[in-house]
Amino acid sequence: MSKEFLVWNLGQATEHNRNAPWMRRVEQQLGGREQGEMEITEERLKRAIVKLPNWKAPGPDAVQGFWIKNLTSLHSKLAVQLNECLETAQTPRWMTTGRTVLIQKDKTKGRAPGNYRPITCLPIVWKLLTSMIAVEMYRYLEDNDLIGEEQKGCRAGYKGTKDHLLLDKVIMKDCKQRKTGLAMGWIDYQKAYDLVPHSWILETLRMVGVTEQVRKLLGDSMSRWSTNLECGGHNLASVNIKRGIFQGDSLSPLLFIICLIPLSVVLREAKQGYTFARPQPEKVNHLLYMDDLKLYGKNKNELDSLVQTVRIFTQDIGMKFGIEKCATIVMKRGKKMEDDGIVLPGGEVMRDLGKQDYKYLGVLEANEIKMKTMKEKVRSEYFRRIRLLLESKLNGGNVVKALNTWAVAVLRYSGGILDWTKEEQESMDRKKRKLKTINRALHPRANVARLYLPRSEGGRGLKSVEETIRTEEHGLSDYIKCKEKGYNRLLQRLTKERSKQEYKDQREEHKKQEWKEKHLHGQYTKIADKTDTRMTYRWIRNGFMKKETEGLITAAQDQALPTRWKKVHIEKQGGTSMCRMCNEREETIFHILSECQKLAQTEYKKRHDKVAQLVHWNLCKRYGIDHDRNWYNHTAEKVLENDKAKILWDFSIQTDHVIQARRPDIVVKDKELDHTWIIDIAVPGDGRVKEKEREKVEKYQELARELRKLWRTSTTVVPIVVGALGAVAQLEENVGMLDIEKKEVDRVQFSALLGSARILRMVLDISG
Numbered sequence: 001m002s003k004e005f006l007v008w009n010l011g012q013a014t015e016h017n018r019n020a021p022w023m024r025r026v027e028q029q030l031g032g033r034e035q036g037e038m039e040i041t042e043e044r045l046k047r048a049i050v051k052l053p054n055w056k057a058p059g060p061d062a063v064q065g066f067w068i069k070n071l072t073s074l075h076s077k078l079a080v081q082l083n084e085c086l087e088t089a090q091t092p093r094w095m096t097t098g099r100t101v102l103i104q105k106d107k108t109k110g111r112a113p114g115n116y117r118p119i120t121c122l123p124i125v126w127k128l129l130t131s132m133i134a135v136e137m138y139r140y141l142e143d144n145d146l147i148g149e150e151q152k153g154c155r156a157g158y159k160g161t162k163d164h165l166l167l168d169k170v171i172m173k174d175c176k177q178r179k180t181g182l183a184m185g186w187i188d189y190q191k192a193y194d195l196v197p198h199s200w201i202l203e204t205l206r207m208v209g210v211t212e213q214v215r216k217l218l219g220d221s222m223s224r225w226s227t228n229l230e231c232g233g234h235n236l237a238s239v240n241i242k243r244g245i246f247q248g249d250s251l252s253p254l255l256f257i258i259c260l261i262p263l264s265v266v267l268r269e270a271k272q273g274y275t276f277a278r279p280q281p282e283k284v285n286h287l288l289y290m291d292d293l294k295l296y297g298k299n300k301n302e303l304d305s306l307v308q309t310v311r312i313f314t315q316d317i318g319m320k321f322g323i324e325k326c327a328t329i330v331m332k333r334g335k336k337m338e339d340d341g342i343v344l345p346g347g348e349v350m351r352d353l354g355k356q357d358y359k360y361l362g363v364l365e366a367n368e369i370k371m372k373t374m375k376e377k378v379r380s381e382y383f384r385r386i387r388l389l390l391e392s393k394l395n396g397g398n399v400v401k402a403l404n405t406w407a408v409a410v411l412r413y414s415g416g417i418l419d420w421t422k423e424e425q426e427s428m429d430r431k432k433r434k435l436k437t438i439n440r441a442l443h444p445r446a447n448v449a450r451l452y453l454p455r456s457e458g459g460r461g462l463k464s465v466e467e468t469i470r471t472e473e474h475g476l477s478d479y480i481k482c483k484e485k486g487y488n489r490l491l492q493r494l495t496k497e498r499s500k501q502e503y504k505d506q507r508e509e510h511k512k513q514e515w516k517e518k519h520l521h522g523q524y525t526k527i528a529d530k531t532d533t534r535m536t537y538r539w540i541r542n543g544f545m546k547k548e549t550e551g552l553i554t555a556a557q558d559q560a561l562p563t564r565w566k567k568v569h570i571e572k573q574g575g576t577s578m579c580r581m582c583n584e585r586e587e588t589i590f591h592i593l594s595e596c597q598k599l600a601q602t603e604y605k606k607r608h609d610k611v612a613q614l615v616h617w618n619l620c621k622r623y624g625i626d627h628d629r630n631w632y633n634h635t636a637e638k639v640l641e642n643d644k645a646k647i648l649w650d651f652s653i654q655t656d657h658v659i660q661a662r663r664p665d666i667v668v669k670d671k672e673l674d675h676t677w678i679i680d681i682a683v684p685g686d687g688r689v690k691e692k693e694r695e696k697v698e699k700y701q702e703l704a705r706e707l708r709k710l711w712r713t714s715t716t717v718v719p720i721v722v723g724a725l726g727a728v729a730q731l732e733e734n735v736g737m738l739d740i741e742k743k744e745v746d747r748v749q750f751s752a753l754l755g756s757a758r759i760l761r762m763v764l765d766i767s768g
Contacts, residue, residue: 013242016200020316025269026207026262033209035140040083040132042076048131049075052124059248060099060228061123068124082129089216091224095126098227098248102236120227120248130251133214138254146208147257148264153290154253159479161361164287164294165417166476166491168360171274171284171296172368179334182274183303185295185342185350186358187310188325192291193252194244196259197318198222201245204258222246253290260288263313267295270309272302276490284490289361300330304342311344326350327358329367336367363417374418379428382410386432390439396550397455397543399441404463411465415472416494425466432465441547443555447521449514450558457512458528458537460554467507474500520570524557527686527727535728539749549757556589556756557725561764563587581763592763593724593756594685603762604683607755612636612649612665612681614751615720618740619647619668631747645670655706661699662706668738669711676707676715677738683752686723693719693729722752 052065068074085091102116109115138156141147147155152163159166175182189195201222205215225241245252264286273285274296285306287294293310297303307328314321321344328350330339339352357364357373364370364377385407389399414420433451436442442451442460452467453459477496498506516522528536540550555561564587568577579587581598594604610632617634620627623645628634636649648667655662666679678700684692696719704715718734726749735745 014197014199014318016197016203016318017316018203020312022262022266022313022316026265029265030146030207030209030261033144033146035137035209035211035214037211037213038086038133038136040079040086040129042079044132045075045079045082045128048128048135051131052128057101057119057121058099059121059123059126060097061094061125063124065124068128078125078128082125082132085129086213086217089213089220091126091129091217091221093224095123095129096221096224096226096246097238098122098225098246100227100229102229102231116231120246122246122248127249130249133217134249134251134254137210137214137251140210141208141258144209146261148261148268150264150267150286151257151260151288153288153292154257158483159476161289162413162416162476164289165361165363166494167284167287168294168365169369169417170490170494171276172365174276175274175331176334176368178277181299181333182331183297183300183328184331185303185307185328186326186360187293187295187307188322189291189293189314190320190322191244192319193247193256195319196245196256197243200259200317201255204261205255208258208261210258256290259317260291263293263310264288266309266313267306270306272297272305274298282490292361294360299332300328300339300342303328303330307342307344307350321348323348323350327353327356329353329358331367362413369417371418374414375420375424378410378414378418382407382428383431383435385410386435390435390441390547394547395543396441396545396547397461399547400455400461400543404461408463408468411468412472415469416476420465420469422466425464425469428465436551439547441551443551443558443560445558445560446551446555447515447518447558447560449511450521450554453508453511453515455541455543456534456537457508458525458533458540459511459515460540460550461543467504471500471504474498474503520559520566523559524686524725527723531686531689531723531727531729532732535732535745535749536723536726538746539726539753542746544746544750545753549754552757552760553725553753556593556760559589561589561760563589563592563764565591589760590685590687590724593759594683594688599759599763603755603759607683607752607759608681610755611683611720611722611748611751614744614747615679615681615735615738615740616647616649616666618744619645619666619738622739623647623670644672653703653707655703655710657706659702659706662703664700664703669713674713676704676711676713678704678707678715678717679720679738680717681720683722683724683755686725686727689721689723689727690729692721693734696721720748722749724752724756726753 049069052068054066054069055064058064098120099122100118100120102118105115105117152158152160171182202215202219205218225246226238227241228238229236245255267286270285273283275298276282276284285296295303295306295310297306311321323344328339328342329352330337338354340349341352342350344350353366357366357370364373386403389402389407392399394402433442433448437444450458451460451462452464453461455461474496477494478500480491480495516525539545540554543550545553559566564575564580565577567573568575577586579585579591579596581592582596584597585591585595592599613634613636614631616636617627617631620634620640623642625640625642625645625647638649638651640647640649646669650663650665651667652663653667664678664680666681668677668679670676680696680700682692682696697717700717704717707713707715716737718737720731720734722728722731728749731748732742732745735748736742
């Protein structure tokens with residue numbers, strides 16, 4: 001491996017021009033402030049430790065955040081040692097040594113230096129120290145308004161790229177509407193983070209008034225910054241970092257921002273820039289997001305002047321343009337004009353954009369944002385992610401979470417930037433529902449409004465395209481209203497009357513009403529409202545089912561499955577509406593799941609026994625009686641006993657008097673508490689859950705009285721009742737009486753629903 005390869009991204013030692021003519025003006029603008037001295041206290045250290053990720057890849061010290069967080073006895077000593085580093089302005093060499101792993105981007109491109117992505121991991125103690133320094137330094141810069149409105153990178157409380165994209169969009173639209181002149185230039189720095197000189201970092205820290213103790217500490221550590229290069233598990237070399245920022249900690253991006261503060265000061269002094277006429281004259285000549293720089297002038301001459309100013313600054317601090325990625329565009333009377341670009345003194349040319357587009361902060365633009373092209377790119381990526389997730393083996397809840405984070409993130413970034421029409425949004429939502437249907441995660445006749453309701457309300461929890469984009473637009477409106485100073489004054493025309501929260505609440509209420517008002521789909525909501533709604537919808541909130549089963553159960557609740565009753569009475573297809581199994585009553589969902597006599601002693605019994613098996617397994621587990629590791633493999637024996645309890649399964653109790661109901665599902669005699677539980681299980685139609693619980697209690701009262709006399713124990717009847725489609729009334733309280741873990745309540749409901757899904761597939765011949 002050549003030496004050139006080893007240092008390609010680390011640069012060479014260099015100095016900035018200390019005698020640059022603009023330097024004195026910048027010092028005058030930034031001078032007169034000084035940060036107070038800093039102290040590392042144990043309280044400050046603990047706040048920094050809380051923010052550490054637990055298992056992020058470690059540096060050469062091989063220590064991960066988990067250990068620092070949990071070895072609390074070290075915190076006080078660590079605070080003392082870090083404070084000593086700050087006071088003496090010295091750090092041990094191991095703290096300033098990183099670990100850089102070179103990851104190949106594309107195997108087909110071979111071992112070219114540019115085909116490797118360097119990922120640097122730093123020692124955990126160094127990251128702790130610099131994170132505390134960064135917090136105090138950032139607070140000082142913000143309090144003294146030193147960073148400036150033009151720089152939005154790495155700033156808390158700002159939208160970052162969205163700030164600049166919105167302002168950029170407003171500038172280009174204003175130019176077209178007023179039919180005025182505008183010249184824009186995109187500046188790209190060549191390996192900006194790797195080439196900034198250490199001398200310039202220290203100089204700008206001095207200019208903005210960062211405390212001397214921090215400057216000395218950083219100056220001392222910079223002289224020893226180094227990293228061990230690794231590739232494919234092999235250690236390649238140890239390289240001293242003589243130029244660039246020690247990337248991998250929270251201080252590094254802040255240092256880079258500070259390095260570019262003088263550039264903003266110089267450009268702010270310039271007379272050139274694009275001027276808004278309303279609501280009040282406001283000049284904008286540059287926007288910065290970290291090293292992404294865009295310049296604005298009212299004509300080419302102004303843009304040329306701004307470019308030359310930036311070029312001089314760049315050369316004086318020892319950095320370079322990435323000229324191949326720089327571009328310009330000139331507009332006259334709101335229209336794009338042909339141009340030759342801008343010639344730099346060295347003969348290099350900043351090309352005119354011509355018919356091409358420029359990707360600025362992730363969005364393609366020229367004289368305007370390329371709406372059509374960007375929309376197609378967003379749509380393509382959005383549906384690619386949806387397909388990948390729907391074809392995965394994730395369960396129903398995790399699929400929705402992934403869709404709402406990974407897939408929706410593509411749309412969320414475009415909200416407020418791209419002008420999506422209502423028709424485009426609805427079209428994307430329809431296609432998404434179609435993809436879910438193809439992957440059996442959604443029934444084609446299921447209720448649409450329910451799909452987008454929160455899971456805690458019985459919905460599927462999916463975020464619609466329209467809601468995502470509109471919520472983002474209202475969120476940006478709220479943000480603009482809060483940030484009235486600076487360039488955000490120019491964005492006031494984008495604000496909306498309603499707040500983001502008002503919009504979300506109104507949308508949710510509308511969807512609830514839409515679901516409830518449906519003649520078929522709304523039937524289940526009326527049943528659920530009469531039960532413990534929180535527990536009834538707990539299965540869908542937990543999201544543990546396969547997406548196919550979840551889609552089937554929700555479709556059954558919505559009465560959307562192809563029963564004979566639905567085909568005759570709703571779809572008007574003709575034929576008979578009588579049950580295909582018993583031919584005695586009309587074939588509805590509730591009839592199939594709980595009323596068909598042909599299924600009572602077969603499928604209903606299997607479902608009932610699975611729920612009872614789960615309860616029996618938990619009781620064995622509680623009393624320390626031998627049981628299988630997994631409940632679904634458990635075999636319930638007629639009589640099980642140890643010194644703690646006796647458990648009877650489907651056992652006919654012998655009594656002195658003739659009692660009709662003397663064979664409950666489970667009887668538990670607790671020897672220590674001297675108490676007996678009579679447990680009976682049922683999976684009725686959802687509308688009969690409360691009635692069934694009362695029926696079970698009344699049914700076994702006579703047996704309970706007999707057992708009190710015969711066994712001389714107190715006795716309680718415990719009904720375990722779950723609706724065929726998940727409705728529950730007092731399930732949590734009843735299971736709690738048995739002192740079974742709370743999570744097992746969910747399994748009881750889950751088991752009943754799986755049994756119902758099996759019955760529906762069998763009767764209606766539904767695949768999956």
